[in-house]
Amino acid sequence: MSITGFAHKGRGVxxxxxxxxxxxxxxxxxxxxxxxxEVGAITFAHQNGCxxxxxxxxxxxxxxxxxxxxxxxxxxxxxSLGCETIQGPELLPKINRxxxxxxxxxxxxxxxxxxxxxxxxAKQLRDNFKSEKxxxxxxxxxxxxxxxxxxxxxxxxxxxxxxxEVVSESEKAVSEHNLSKLMSAxxxxxxxxxxxxxxxxxxxxxxxxxxxxxxxxxxxxTSEFDLAQDSTVEEIVALINAxxxxxxxxxxxxxxGEIVAPRSVRSV
Amino acid sequence: MLSSAxxxxxxxxxxxxxxxxxxxxxxxxxxxxxxxxxxxNATNPNIYATIFLRLGTPAEDEVINLAKTYGKTKLIEVSLxxxxxxxxxxxxxxxxxxxxxxxxxxxxxxxxxxSAMVLGLECGGSDAYSGITANPALGVASDKLVAQGGTSIxxxxxxxxxxxxLLAKRAVTPQVGQQIIDVVARYEASINYxxxxxxxxxxxxxxxxxxxxxxxxxxxGAAKKAGNAQFTGVLEYAxxxxxxxxxxxxxxxxxxxQLTGFxxxxxxxxxxxxxxxxxxxxxxxxxxKVATNTEMATAIPDIIDLNSGTIADGTQTLxxxxxxxxKLIMDVANGQLTKxxxxxxxxxNLSRLYGSSL
Numbered sequence: 001m002s003i004t005g006f007a008h009k010g011r012g013v014x015x016x017x018x019x020x021x022x023x024x025x026x027x028x029x030x031x032x033x034x035x036x037x038e039v040g041a042i043t044f045a046h047q048n049g050c051x052x053x054x055x056x057x058x059x060x061x062x063x064x065x066x067x068x069x070x071x072x073x074x075x076x077x078x079x080s081l082g083c084e085t086i087q088g089p090e091l092l093p094k095i096n097r098x099x100x101x102x103x104x105x106x107x108x109x110x111x112x113x114x115x116x117x118x119x120x121x122a123k124q125l126r127d128n129f130k131s132e133k134x135x136x137x138x139x140x141x142x143x144x145x146x147x148x149x150x151x152x153x154x155x156x157x158x159x160x161x162x163x164x165e166v167v168s169e170s171e172k173a174v175s176e177h178n179l180s181k182l183m184s185a186x187x188x189x190x191x192x193x194x195x196x197x198x199x200x201x202x203x204x205x206x207x208x209x210x211x212x213x214x215x216x217x218x219x220x221x222t223s224e225f226d227l228a229q230d231s232t233v234e235e236i237v238a239l240i241n242a243x244x245x246x247x248x249x250x251x252x253x254x255x256x257g258e259i260v261a262p263r264s265v266r267s268v
Numbered sequence: 269m270l271s272s273a274x275x276x277x278x279x280x281x282x283x284x285x286x287x288x289x290x291x292x293x294x295x296x297x298x299x300x301x302x303x304x305x306x307x308x309n310a311t312n313p314n315i316y317a318t319i320f321l322r323l324g325t326p327a328e329d330e331v332i333n334l335a336k337t338y339g340k341t342k343l344i345e346v347s348l349x350x351x352x353x354x355x356x357x358x359x360x361x362x363x364x365x366x367x368x369x370x371x372x373x374x375x376x377x378x379x380x381x382x383s384a385m386v387l388g389l390e391c392g393g394s395d396a397y398s399g400i401t402a403n404p405a406l407g408v409a410s411d412k413l414v415a416q417g418g419t420s421i422x423x424x425x426x427x428x429x430x431x432x433x434l435l436a437k438r439a440v441t442p443q444v445g446q447q448i449i450d451v452v453a454r455y456e457a458s459i460n461y462x463x464x465x466x467x468x469x470x471x472x473x474x475x476x477x478x479x480x481x482x483x484x485x486x487x488x489g490a491a492k493k494a495g496n497a498q499f500t501g502v503l504e505y506a507x508x509x510x511x512x513x514x515x516x517x518x519x520x521x522x523x524x525x526q527l528t529g530f531x532x533x534x535x536x537x538x539x540x541x542x543x544x545x546x547x548x549x550x551x552x553x554x555x556x557k558v559a560t561n562t563e564m565a566t567a568i569p570d571i572i573d574l575n576s577g578t579i580a581d582g583t584q585t586l587x588x589x590x591x592x593x594x595k596l597i598m599d600v601a602n603g604q605l606t607k608x609x610x611x612x613x614x615x616x617n618l619s620r621l622y623g624s625s626l
Contacts, residue, residue, distance in 0.1 A: 026523075083478070083546075112570045224354060
């Protein structure tokens with residue numbers, strides 16, 4: 001089965017055509033969300049960008065770069081405060097130069113001035129640079145193995161036979177860190193096995209397909225899962241193809257899921 | 269991981285405020301810090317009612333049970349495992365929120381003594397003016413409140429590093445003075461443990477561009493927010509004081525983690541001095557922004573409530589400006605909205621000592 005995606009200059013062919021409003025620091029997350037809500041873009045709340053030290057500085061910097069360069073991203077507006085550790089003006093040259101812009105709140109007339117310029121710039125990036133449809137040669141499928149999965153090797157084999165490249169992360173109990181790592185590995189569709197005591201997972205830039213366990217929580221939430229626990233590998237492969245071609249997942253429809261940047265050290 | 273649902277409830281209800289965070293409702297290394305942060309903010313005296321969107325985990329029970337011991341705030345739980353879908357969870361929560369909002373509108377303001385007032389003292393994006401304008405002017409206002417029987421809390425352990433011996437001399441007892449010294453030493457060790465010299469990482473680049481040279485210089489200026497009153501006690505992060513007075517709380521310098529710690533400690537209003545200008549606010553407290561310099565206050569007036577740059581300009585004395593800050597605190601206490609509230613700012617973070625690794 002063939003997959004048609006969107007040609008994103010410098011970022012590759014993606015299966016979604018998202019615009020990302022990227023706050024380089026917690027202080028700009030609110031303005032970023034106001035802009036994103038107004039123009040229909042994606043953003044995320046986070047607590048990073050300032051007061052970070054040690055390995056977290058390159059760690060968070062690289063995480064932001066990976067988000068901005070993800071193939072599912074059409075364009076990026078970085079919103080910076082101006083005095084933070086991870087400086088927006090330094091972040092911008094490290095991300096794909098195509099369709100990437102920067103606003104600095106302290107130099108753009110404060111929160112209201114930044115909001116107004118942000119809406120204008122985001123709309124220009126969206127309307128003046130329509131993405132062309134393009135075939136996708138190799139879909140990277142991420143596996144979020146937050147719980148133990150019986151028959152995992154059969155699933156991996158089926159995905160490989162279907163022509164997908166498979167990357168997996170297997171930190172247990174919560175999905176957020178696995179999803180962040182799969183994003184950095186440029187997974188364009190994630191197939192998630194959330195922990196028995198966690199809800200379906202989601203990641204705003206990436207369609208996440210959730211497969212239920214038989215836990216009481218998952219059985220109570222069957223309508224939020226894309227597939228039941230006893231789904232066949234054929235059903236899994238078919239759904240991944242459909243989602244890659246545009247069908248929305250349950251997590252995309254509900255909007256569940258946060259982007260969590262990996263942190264190793266306390267804030268100062 | 270129900271933050272997106274909480275934000276949707278905020279959008280679709282008639283005035284509820286969402287608190288987004290990245291906790292996965294399971295026990296992690298920072299468990300006590302997290303449950304005190306959440307339970308404390310949920311029961312801040314500014315809050316009429318709190319709706320918990322929950323999965324149904326035992327870790328969530330701990331937050332809610334702790335909140336029940338804290339105050340008079342109405343606590344309502346809406347559980348995903350009972351609602352059975354995200355849409356239904358949101359529908360129930362929006363319905364409950366709207367009922368509670370109607371009830372809250374019927375509440376009347378009542379006269380309160382100064383002892384009911386807890387003020388948070390914060391600075392962020394400091395510059396070379398901070399220590400000579402806004403911070404000492406805030407100190408004037410803080411001293412006045414404390415003298416009238418109110419409470420002030422100074423935070424940001426990193427920002428008293430190098431000035432701790434001066435603050436310790438102002439403690440009511442030698443024991444409290446020693447606690448101040450110990451908390452700073454504990455903080456520095458927690459950073460050095462990671463192999464990092466904090467005096468190399470601070471002041472931040474923004475601070476240096478603002479004209480600050482060393483952490484000691486930044487600290488001597490930052491501590492001026494607490495005026496000259498005696499220190500009654502030292503508070504752990506996100507723990508409320510038990511009686512009025514001036515306190516030091518062990519918080520990160522990270523602006524939002526500090527606001528979260530204050531919100532959990534019954535702070536009614538935070539005054540936030542800033543040299544570079546920052547728009548952030550809190551979900552549970554009005555946050556008053558005081559500019560350290562006239563240039564920034566003029567350039568970004570939509571985020572600044574009061575200008576202390578007039579002290580450096582020579583058009584106001586420290587005492588005159590401090591009086592204005594005090595008056596603004598009282599006006600805000602009586603209902604005047606801050607710029608951060610008008611802009612809808614209510615950033616929120618959980619503070620962790622062990623990173624995000626579980």
